[in-house]
Amino acid sequence: MTDAPTKDYVLDDQVGFVMRRANQRHLGLFAAHIPDLTPTQFAALAKLCELGETSQNALGRATAMDAATIKGVVDRLRRKGFVDQRPDPDDQRRLLLKPNAAAWEAYDALVPAAHAITRDTLAPLTDGEQAIFLMLLHKLT
Amino acid sequence: MTDAPTKDYVLDDQVGFVMRRANQRHLGLFAAHIPDLTPTQFAALAKLCELGETSQNALGRATAMDAATIKGVVDRLRRKGFVDQRPDPDDQRRLLLKPNAAAWEAYDALVPAAHAITRDTLAPLTDGEQAIFLMLLHKLT
């Protein structure tokens, strides 16, 4: 009997590497369905519509973006005309963000595409596998 | 009987969003174990040691990075003293990259940490779940 080599590290089998590639594939599918918004921008838009008026940092927390990141994303969404902002009268540190009419219109129009992106991303799996995968993926959060 | 609303799009349940958060958690674990190299840099280093002397673009393909990205990664690895480069005598376009002694030393020293990162990332799952998850994740590549 020989000791199995304990060393062998195969990059292509590491979770992180595979996850990165799966994510790359997903980003490609996203861009194909929604070319005018990045996944991050769409996430912020969707959450903003979900939550209604919110502060910038709170929106960041809801979308898993830190303060520096959400600022850039919100700036770009504002430049595209989707977000109205005003200072919070009750807390002078806060910047209140609100989805405007254009935001709702875009959101409603894009939800079917967003569903299609999820469907396409998971397409290599059977329905049963998709459910299992999502369940396990959630646990890795 | 009422029609179930077909609209409801819950951001937090979309593959892309959950995958992004799982990846964020993984990046945090990576940085905790290997603070001096990013996951991408380690991937390039590991692949370079796996492959031996390779051209820059070929290394990029092997690590799923496009030409622009691998250039930056290789530049940083070179700045850290891990990569020797020379022009390919057989193809004047090519830049041949080779892991040097420092690269091998770092790679050998970091493989245990890299295994620990994979282990920690998958820790919320049982052994059986880990196998299933990796199998399904591979299919989404």
Place this chain on the structure above:
DNA sequence: GCAAACTCATTTGCGTACAAACAATAATCA
């Protein structure tokens, strides 16, 4: 009532990631 601790938004710096364009070189095939 006040100082310490915290929160909010912002900035800077670094590191992926990709698109698009470019010049130089190689390969193909008419």
Place this chain on the structure above:
DNA sequence: TGATTATTGTTTGTACGCAAATGAGTTTGC
């Protein structure tokens, strides 16, 4: 051979993503 096509490496521009630092404002504890 000579023209077309492809590949290699590079640069520029845009967009996350986080760390760390800052200044302004708020909360807490004593």
